[in-house]
Amino acid sequence: MGNSPTIDGLDGTLASGRPKRRTANVHPGQIVLDSQPKRRTSAQKQADDNCAQEALAAKVTAMQKGYQRVSNIEERMQMDQTTDSAIGARPVRPRPRPRIRTASVTGSMLQEADGMDTGVYLSLTKNPLD
Secondary structure (H helix, E strand, O other): OOOOOOEEOOOOEEOOOOEOHHHOOOOHHHHHHHHOOOOOOHHHHHHHHHHHHHHHHHHHHHHHHHHHHHHHHHHHHHHHHHHHHHHOOOOOOOOOOOOOOOOEEEEEEEEOOOOOEEEEEEEOOOOOOO
8 A cells, every 4th residue: 555644434534543634633522522413402403394395395396497498498499390391491592692803813924035934914804993
């Protein structure tokens, strides 16, 4: 296992016998008191049980509302699909899009008699500002 200390069960001490950092400065009797169950009166227990039941009921109603909302959406989608299938799907007609013509470069290179390139000529097909 090596030299690293291992944790010894639930009492919060290391295998070397030293307490963990969070329980290092606690009175030994406090550890025993913390492990004992808290005592409640019957009225306190009844109030805690009522709060737990109300919280559970609120959670259940919230879940039911969510399920109802999802079922409404599914029903609406089903109705939309049936009406679309009854009408029949119509194809979308493509519309032509206008193109803006700009200056284009011609690939023709003029060569002089001595074989030197003079450059590339630009030809405007349409003025883009008009």
